[in-house]
Amino acid sequence: MKSSKFYVVTSLVGVVLLLQSCSESNDTNSNAESSTEMTESDNENQNSEETGDSNHEEGSDDNLENDILDDSNILKLVNKKYSLSEDYIPEDLVNLEVPTVLENAEVNQLSKEAADALKEMIDYAKEENIDILARSGYRSYKTQVQLFDNYVANHGEEAANQFSARPGESEHQTGLSIDVTSESVSYQLSESFGETIEGVWIKENAHKFGFIIRYPEGKEEIAGYQYEPWHLRYIGNDMAQNIYESGLTYEEYLVERGIDIEI
Numbered sequence: 312m313k314s315s316k317f318y319v320v321t322s323l324v325g326v327v328l329l330l331q332s333c334s335e336s337n338d339t340n341s342n343a344e345s346s347t348e349m350t351e352s353d354n355e356n357q358n359s360e361e362t363g364d365s366n367h368e369e370g371s372d373d374n375l376e377n378d379i380l381d382d383s384n385i386l387k388l389v390n391k392k393y394s395l396s397e398d399y400i401p402e403d404l405v406n407l408e409v410p411t412v413l414e415n416a417e418v419n420q421l422s423k424e425a426a427d428a429l430k431e432m433i434d435y436a437k438e439e440n441i442d443i444l445a446r447s448g449y450r451s452y453k454t455q456v457q458l459f460d461n462y463v464a465n466h467g468e469e470a471a472n473q474f475s476a477r478p479g480e481s482e483h484q485t486g487l488s489i490d491v492t493s494e495s496v497s498y499q500l501s502e503s504f505g506e507t508i509e510g511v512w513i514k515e516n517a518h519k520f521g522f523i524i525r526y527p528e529g530k531e532e533i534a535g536y537q538y539e540p541w542h543l544r545y546i547g548n549d550m551a552q553n554i555y556e557s558g559l560t561y562e563e564y565l566v567e568r569g570i571d572i573e574i
């Protein structure tokens with residue numbers, strides 16, 4: 312059963328997290344020029360207000376099973392096995408009201424609920440003298456196509472698959488994912504961010520604002536991407552808290568909840 316494997320992996324993670332090294336990952340691809348705003352996998356959006364997270368948590372697992380397959384649901388699962396439709400665009404994208412890095416207007420947007428949560432988190436961090444900036448938020452399907460084609464042209468398809476998401480497989484299309492950075496890593500998306508005071512703060516506090524670190528260290532095979540200490544996914548306070556406490560990836564957490572997903 313898959314679960315036994317998860318237990319082993321999970322038990323190792325605690326140790327691994329403490330060690331923290333550095334690698335790099337799919338959001339980033341340091342060199343490609345498109346890398347600035349690019350790569351990576353996800354997207355999503357929408358913040359169904361009527362279905363607040365708490366409802367999801369308290370709802371039956373039947374609801375959860377449906378929610379994770381609904382493009383516009385805050386719990387939508389997006390990875391290499393579960394993609395978003397080509398025509399999915401969040402209905403409530405808003406411009407970020409936090410410090411940003413890029414000029415690109417598209418990436419400086421998030422679904423409203425996620426944008427509000429991000430502002431709350433960054434403002435709170437600021438009060439503790441932790442300066443966090445938003446680097447890349449929403450990414451349309453069309454942009455994903457351009458980025459992926461560009462990456463394939465420059466690095467080949469095999470490398471592209473490893474470091475960049477295929478169109479529809481980026482969680483950023485949801486409007487619920489945001490890449491954050493700091494001056495200490497020159498405003499880039501670097502694995503070393505996880506070791507900075509800003510990155511450590513994010514790791515310890517993001518869940519309090521409804522975010523999870525979607526691609527944790529040591530979970531590459533399950534999450535489908537290398538460690539990305541900068542990539543946050545808004546998923547609502549209750550779910551974020553549960554996932555944080557479980558020490559699991561979102562995929563593992565769903566399996567533990569009895570949801571039958573392909574991994």
Ligand SMILES: [Zn+2]
Binds near residue numbers: 488
């Ligand atoms: Zn990202």
